[in-house]
Amino acid sequence: MNIFNRLESNVRGYCRSFPTTFTKAQNATLTDEAGNEYIDFLAGAGTLNYGHNNPIFKAKLLEFLERDGLLHGLDMHTDAKQHFLEVFEKHILSPLEFDYKVQFTGPTGTNAVEAALKLARKVTGRTNVVSFTNGFHGVSLGSVAATGNSHFRDAAGTPLNNVTFMPYYGYLGDNIDTLEYFEALLKDNSSGLDLPAAVIVETVQGEGGVNVASAEWLQQLETLCQEHGMLLIIDDIQVGCGRTGSFFSFEEAGIVPDIVTLSKSLSGYGLPMSLVLMRSELDQWEPGEHNGTFRGNNLAFVSAAAAIETYWSDYRLTREVKRKGTLIESRLQAIADTTTELDMEVRGRGMMWGLACSEYPQLPDMISAEAFKRGLIIETSGTDSHVLKILAPLTIEDDQLLEGLEIVADCFKTVLNDEKVIKELGLITN
Structure with a gap:
């Protein structure tokens, strides 16, 4: 790994937690250059909901390449884009009766967030945006201004303005309604809160520590936005595309956001692709006002269309996600x-599940390191990396999922029986 250490920037992160060189991947299995196999509970940080090298998508991509399909087309019309839009409308938008226009942004999730924030400010004529504690929306300047974690904010090198943070659901404890506080500020002309153009929120905060907002809280937030003329932006970049069971994570709450950002698993194959959905009347862009050289990734259109046709023409995947989710929850609860x-x-x-250990925030990183030794890739999240986070592909086989969960359980036993760890954490053992 000398070449990586010599030439690659210090900014690299995941390779420090999983120090090997991977050469092959299939569904939920990674293989390194020594032939070691690993169960993948990371899935590209939520980018590979349908697994690595999904054979159905791969066949479509190879066919497209073989016929010399247009790979790069800026925002010109292509047959690949046309097919994606037709499939997306038929299987996703129309069944939900969503009247959204589709904007293809630059290929990263943070660019979709930048576009959403810019559009909200353009449409409303206001500058302030409300985000929430522990929220993560990207690391480019507009997005990181709406991101709570100081690790990312401190790297900006410039003041981060025009965003006000409110407490997320449960942030102040189970018995405190955080939206009641938000509403009080909105109604008080002396609160110092500039009337926001928009509110941006994740229904489940992934990087923030797997914090889950209730359906009632999301409904209340939608009502609050409507009452005060604020646009509701749902950041569905990590938790969308089936991660919670339905295609959009907010479907269960029965809300209809003004703007939605999608990326990560949208392409279905790990290919860069992002988009913004906006209510039709909000599409007030002038041509080229928000652009990017790689906003027309036709390979991603091909695999994204294949993903939707394969998994979203019926409810089988939704049922599987809920079934496997119950299995994960019960196994984690047994560990706890x-x-x-x-x-x-x-x-x-x-x-998307997490095991939070707020009392000993160093422990989840220790579990992750021990799991890697045993052939499991699993990351941590939260302000202090105090949450062990499970993001396995939705398509993982049951036996492999159970094996990975068993590894997690064994890692807790091993680490918590280590005298050095006990002393380092100051654990009191029975």
């Missing part, structure tokens, strides 16, 4: 209940 030395909390929805 039997690990009596710790007070741990199980959090999640669908197939």
Whole structure:
């Protein structure tokens, strides 16, 4: 790995947690250059909901390449884009009766967020945006201004303005209605809160520690936005595309956001692709006002259309996600209940789950490192990396999912029986 250490920037991150060189991947299995196999509970940080190298998508991509399909077309019309839009309308938008226009932004999720924030400010004529504690929306300047974590904010090198943070659901405890506080500020002309153009929120905060907003809280937030002329932006970049069971994470709450951002698993194959959905009357862009050289990734259009046709023409995947999610939840709860030395909390929805250990925030990183030794790739999240986070592909086989969860359980036993760890954490053992 000398070449990586010599030439690649210090900014690299995941390779530090999983120090090997990977050469092959299939569904939920990664293989490194030594032939070691790993169960993938990371899935490209939520980019590979349908697994690595999905054979159905791969066949479509190879066919497109073989016929010399147009790979790069800026925002020109192409047959690949046309097919994606037709499929997206038929299987996603029309069944939900959503009247959205589709904007293809630059290929990263943060560019979709930048476009959404810019559009909200353009449409309303206001500058302020409300985001929430522990929210993560990207690391380009507009997006990182709406991101709570100081690790990302401090790297900006410039003041981050025009965003006001409100407490997320449950941030102040179970018995405090955080939106009641937000509403009080909006109604008080002396609160110092500039009337926002928009509110941006994740229904489940992934990087923030797998914090789950209730359906009632999301409904209340939608009502608050409507009453005060604020646009509701749902950032569905990590938790959309089936991660919670339905295609959009907000469907269960029965709300209809003004703007939605999608990326990560949208292409279905790990190919860069992002888009913004906006209510038709909000599409007030002038041609080229928000553009980008790679906003027309036709390979991604091909695999995205294949993903929707394969998995979203019926409810089979939704049922599978809910079934597997229940399995994950019950296994994590068993770990929490039997690990009596710790007070741990199980959090999640669908197939995004976390095991939070606020009392000993160093522990999840120790579990992740031990899991890697045993052939499991699993990351941590939260302000202090205090949450062990499961993001397995939605298509993972049951036996492999159970094997990975068993590894997690064994890692807790091993780490918590290590005298060095006990001393480092100051654990009191029974």
